[in-house]
Amino acid sequence: MQDSGYPVATLAEATHRADLVIYWACNPIHAHPRHMTRYPVFPRGFFRERGRKDRTLIVVDPRKTDTAKIADIHLQIEQHKDYELISALRAALNGLTIEADKVAGIPTEVIYQVVDTCKSAQYGALFFGMGITMTRGKHRNIDNAIRLVIDLNRYTKFILTPMRGHYNVNGFNQVASWITGYSYAIDFSRGYPVYNPGETSTINLLKRGEVDAMLNIAADAGAHFPQKAIEHIAKIPLICIEPHKTPTTELANIILPPALAGIECDGIAYRMDGVPIELKKIIEPPEGVLPDREIIERLIKKVKEYL
Amino acid sequence: MTKIIRNVVCPFCGCLCDDIEVIVKDNHVIGTRNACRIGHAKFVHFEGAIRFTEPLIREDKRDEFKKVDWDTAIEESARILVEAYKPLLYGWSSSETHAQFKGIELAELLGAVIDNTATV
Numbered sequence: 190m191q192d193s194g195y196p197v198a199t200l201a202e203a204t205h206r207a208d209l210v211i212y213w214a215c216n217p218i219h220a221h222p223r224h225m226t227r228y229p230v231f232p233r234g235f236f237r238e239r240g241r242k243d244r245t246l247i248v249v250d251p252r253k254t255d256t257a258k259i260a261d262i263h264l265q266i267e268q269h270k271d272y273e274l275i276s277a278l279r280a281a282l283n284g285l286t287i288e289a290d291k292v293a294g295i296p297t298e299v300i301y302q303v304v305d306t307c308k309s310a311q312y313g314a315l316f317f318g319m320g321i322t323m324t325r326g327k328h329r330n331i332d333n334a335i336r337l338v339i340d341l342n343r344y345t346k347f348i349l350t351p352m353r354g355h356y357n358v359n360g361f362n363q364v365a366s367w368i369t370g371y372s373y374a375i376d377f378s379r380g381y382p383v384y385n386p387g388e389t390s391t392i393n394l395l396k397r398g399e400v401d402a403m404l405n406i407a408a409d410a411g412a413h414f415p416q417k418a419i420e421h422i423a424k425i426p427l428i429c430i431e432p433h434k435t436p437t438t439e440l441a442n443i444i445l446p447p448a449l450a451g452i453e454c455d456g457i458a459y460r461m462d463g464v465p466i467e468l469k470k471i472i473e474p475p476e477g478v479l480p481d482r483e484i485i486e487r488l489i490k491k492v493k494e495y496l
Numbered sequence: 497m498t499k500i501i502r503n504v505v506c507p508f509c510g511c512l513c514d515d516i517e518v519i520v521k522d523n524h525v526i527g528t529r530n531a532c533r534i535g536h537a538k539f540v541h542f543e544g545a546i547r548f549t550e551p552l553i554r555e556d557k558r559d560e561f562k563k564v565d566w567d568t569a570i571e572e573s574a575r576i577l578v579e580a581y582k583p584l585l586y587g588w589s590s591s592e593t594h595a596q597f598k599g600i601e602l603a604e605l606l607g608a609v610i611d612n613t614a615t616v
Binding site for chain 1: 512520546547554566602607612615
């Protein structure tokens with residue numbers, strides 16, 4: 190992302206303008222159930238008065254998911270071949286001839302057809318999910334996808350938005366970017382921020398056994414990490430800031446219970462398109478729990494005493 | 497007494513739907529309107545979830561947890577982080593922005609690695 194830029198637009202803009210929507214490697218019907226009904230597919234927009242009828246929906250997914258079933262075009266791509274397909278689309282877009290019959294399991298004529306659909310759209314929106322960022326190629330896939338969007342912008346207006354899982358993944362990326370210049374995997378051990386996914390990213394650090402203590406906050410490492418990374422977590426002291434019993438807290442040495450942001454305390458979160466939205470406090474937290482920010486503040490105070 | 501709170505933002509996924517109506521009775525969420533199934537489950541505590549309400553601590557990971565007060569828990573956590581050669585601060589994605597901001601300050605103080613779920 191640092192290499193290519195980030196051509197985004199708000200979800201509302203996509204709702205009002207988009208006549209081509211691509212879901213790449215995500216399944217919003219199950220993972221973001223209201224995404225299609227609230228934003229870019231079904232609602233009537235200012236320039237898309239007939240709603241779904243005015244839009245073309247393309248889904249790229251190796252499986253026939255429920256989202257793929259309602260798509261106009263479903264590209265059933267082979268697993269781990271996202272980079273190849275993006276490159277093929279870019280090649281077709283830039284007027285090169287694809288000599289192979291199939292790329293990533295998609296017949297070449299379908300690739301040309303998709304490129305034509307993209308070029309003739311008035312406003313295209315590409316939404317990508319974890320299926321592309323977490324398979325072979327990782328963040329390089331996104332670099333290539335961003336280049337595809339840049340190439341498409343020579344013909345028409347095209348934007349891309351990541352489908353964020355947790356409600357404030359984008360918030361961390363935004364905050365980290367404006368403080369350190371990098372969006373995640375930031376290593377301060379040299380006194381200044383260093384970013385190099387593969388070297389400074391969590392899974393790789395844990396697999397190599399480089400870290401010797403861990404603080405886990407507002408995520409479930411124990412449920413989502415590969416086995417080898419979890420084995421290392423089991424060996425080192427683990428502090429969990431976590432409201433519920435999870436697979437991660439089973440490995441913890443210390444559990445600090447926080448209030449649930451957005452339900453028991455207020456705060457700000459960034460939507461997947463980068464719009465900050467204020468969360469509401471709707472009920473009082475149970476006695477004896479603190480908001481996340483207060484726990485971290487108290488930790489900072491104590492750490493300063495010890496340093 | 498039941499009251500309905502309108503225009504609540506749902507803290508589950510990156511869509512942050514801001515049109516949720518939450519039905520609250522005696523400081524408990526008893527229902528929602530407009531939310532999807534996942535968002536509804538986050539508001540209404542689902543059966544079987546165990547909520548921690550006090551800091552817990554244990555020396556050995558095979559032992560049972562003991563309850564402690566906040567001061568001791570924070571002291572012990574800070575000691576672990578300061579004594580570590582290269583601590584890792586991971587997660588942050590289901591937390592709000594102020595906590596993340598403070599978290600980066602903490603990482604800088606400790607010389608730690610800070611990372612969020614975008615990395616997995």
